[in-house]
Amino acid sequence: MEQQFDVMGRFAGGAQYIAGELKQGGSGTTHAVVDPATGDEVYSYELAGTADVDAAVSAAAAAFPGWSGATPGERSDAMHRFAAVLTDQAEDFAYAESLQCGKPIKLSREFDVPGSIDNVAFFAGAARHLEGKAAGEYTGDHTSYTRREPIGVVGSIAPWNYPLQMAAWKVLPAIAAGNTIVLKPAELTPLTSLMFAQAATAAGIPDGVVNIVTGAGREAGEHLVGHPSVAMTSFTGSTEVGKRVAEIATRSVKRLHLELGGKAPFLVFDDADLEAAVHGAVAGSLINTGQDCTAATRAYVQRPLFDAFVAGVADLMATVRLGDPFDPATDLGPLISHTQRDRVAGFVDRARGYGARIHTGGEAPGGELAKGAYYRPTLITGAAQDSEIVQREIFGPVLVVLPFDSDDEGIALANDTPFGLAASAWSRDVYRTGRATREIQAGCVWINDHIPILSEMPHGGYKASGFGKDMSTYSFDEYTQVKHVMYDNTAVARKDWHRTVFGDR
Numbered sequence: 059m060e061q062q063f064d065v066m067g068r069f070a071g072g073a074q075y076i077a078g079e080l081k082q083g084g085s086g087t088t089h090a091v092v093d094p095a096t097g098d099e100v101y102s103y104e105l106a107g108t109a110d111v112d113a114a115v116s117a118a119a120a121a122f123p124g125w126s127g128a129t130p131g132e133r134s135d136a137m138h139r140f141a142a143v144l145t146d147q148a149e150d151f152a153y154a155e156s157l158q159c160g161k162p163i164k165l166s167r168e169f170d171v172p173g174s175i176d177n178v179a180f181f182a183g184a185a186r187h188l189e190g191k192a193a194g195e196y197t198g199d200h201t202s203y204t205r206r207e208p209i210g211v212v213g214s215i216a217p218w219n220y221p222l223q224m225a226a227w228k229v230l231p232a233i234a235a236g237n238t239i240v241l242k243p244a245e246l247t248p249l250t251s252l253m254f255a256q257a258a259t260a261a262g263i264p265d266g267v268v269n270i271v272t273g274a275g276r277e278a279g280e281h282l283v284g285h286p287s288v289a290m291t292s293f294t295g296s297t298e299v300g301k302r303v304a305e306i307a308t309r310s311v312k313r314l315h316l317e318l319g320g321k322a323p324f325l326v327f328d329d330a331d332l333e334a335a336v337h338g339a340v341a342g343s344l345i346n347t348g349q350d351c352t353a354a355t356r357a358y359v360q361r362p363l364f365d366a367f368v369a370g371v372a373d374l375m376a377t378v379r380l381g382d383p384f385d386p387a388t389d390l391g392p393l394i395s396h397t398q399r400d401r402v403a404g405f406v407d408r409a410r411g412y413g414a415r416i417h418t419g420g421e422a423p424g425g426e427l428a429k430g431a432y433y434r435p436t437l438i439t440g441a442a443q444d445s446e447i448v449q450r451e452i453f454g455p456v457l458v459v460l461p462f463d464s465d466d467e468g469i470a471l472a473n474d475t476p477f478g479l480a481a482s483a484w485s486r487d488v489y490r491t492g493r494a495t496r497e498i499q500a501g502c503v504w505i506n507d508h509i510p511i512l513s514e515m516p517h518g519g520y521k522a523s524g525f526g527k528d529m530s531t532y533s534f535d536e537y538t539q540v541k542h543v544m545y546d547n548t549a550v551a552r553k554d555w556h557r558t559v560f561g562d563r
């Protein structure tokens with residue numbers, strides 16, 4: 059694929075977007091965006107320091123009165139224009155996302171970019187449907203109603219696995235509800251977040267409503283979370299960093315939304331459509347090179363189907379085409395970085411060491427791909443339920459398969475990690491699948507599929523996968539606060555209830 063645009067030129071102004079302008083960071087530390095397919099540097103920039111975070115928060119605070127005071131219709135119109143700008147630039151977004159992440163271009167074109175545009179369109183509509191719930195005379199002497207109000211300046215922090223979608227999930231419900239935002243993307247992947255904010259400006263969303271600071275987690279991230287003028291923290295990333303973010307946010311009693319790690323189970327009952335389960339497992343575990351918080355990571359297969367499932371997955375995984383992310387025929391790109399590749403390889407090597415069997419993969423490819431952060435699709439059996447490869451988040455193209463006997467056992471194993479983000483169950487029996495949907499502790503349970511996600515439905519975790527919802531109108535519960543307004547209807551100076559404080563009836 060031809061280079062779509064000159065990345066260095068486009069972001070020559072810097073990787074901070076504050077009050078509608080690109081700016082250089084002031085931390086004194088330079089950071090490189092590297093193409094993980096080649097190891098080549100594609101952009102270098104100065105990370106945000108704390109003064110950049112302060113400037114972005116000030117810009118967001120200055121924009122808040124105007125934006126929160128706009129009518130829902132005005133905000134909705136601006137967001138419809140935003141969707142149109144993104145649609146015009148869809149190819150540029152797909153290019154930049156694949157370049158910085160190593161995603162196969164077909165994934166960027168068919169999933170990340172259209173999914174994000176659909177999110178904008180959804181929230182453009184949803185902006186007009188924010189409502190208070192009840193209005194009525196509950197005491198007989200008063201009229202009560204509720205107002206849903208924006209919270210103020212939102213500070214959001216995002217990971218590197220789906221930079222554009224994460225920017226969309228964080229920014230859209232926040233601004234649709236009338237908040238303004240400062241988003242910190244991951245240092246490795248700032249490009250599409252910056253483009254997203256620029257597109258908001260091009261659509262006429264006022265300067266300061268959407269700001270980007272690209273800095274290190276420890277410096278810019280922690281400063282943003284602790285900032286006294288930031289009213290809410292919304293964080294997506296690992297559970298470990300989420301705990302630290304929660305600690306800092308709690309000190310100033312901030313509203314907090316945490317979307318954390320996952321370790322999704324994939325539960326195959328013995329009456330499942332085997333071919334569908336095999337296809338679902340390969341797609342569900344390898345999407346985005348397994349760097350997906352909802353990816354299928356632990357397949358539990360009822361014993362009668364176990365051997366056939368393992369053989370089917372191994373055969374299908376062997377057909378997956380690793381290659382240049384810009385080749386439309388490439389199925390699987392590299393991991394985000396060589397560091398992440400080595401981390402994944404470490405998990406697999408240690409599993410070998412404790413006796414697990416590697417059916418396919420388990421190594422980085424050689425030849426042409428050796429310079430990129432590639433790792434072959436990997437299928438593992440023979441790992442114990444309490445081993446780290448079953449319990450911890452790997453974030454790579456690795457699927458572990460374990461057998462189970464009774465339905466009770468399968469569901470118990472599915473629930474047996476600290477995480478609870480997503481899960482799937484595979485069966486033709488409506489009672490079995492119904493039980494799985496009720497008893498699996500996860501924010502999403504798919505039946506006979508794994509991965510699809512949509513703007514209308516909420517996404518968020520149970521247990522150590524966090525709390526709060528992205529997408530859907532449920533996300534407004536995170537980004538708004540509810541006020542009770544109560545009017546006296548009697549016009550009486552001495553009210554009946556006053557007797558509980560002074561005098562008698």
Ligand code: NAD
Binds near residue numbers: 217273274524
């Ligand atoms: P990470 O937790 O290392 O980093 C996430 C973000 O936090 C980055 O922007 C990073 O700079 C910042 N950060 C790091 N330390 C910080 C600190 N001390 N204070 C404030 N910010 C800090 O995660 P990652 O490696 O970028 O992404 C992968 C993780 O994200 C996985 O655990 C994955 O499951 C999770 N994730 C979850 C969801 C979800 O919806 N639940 C979606 C995508 C990714």
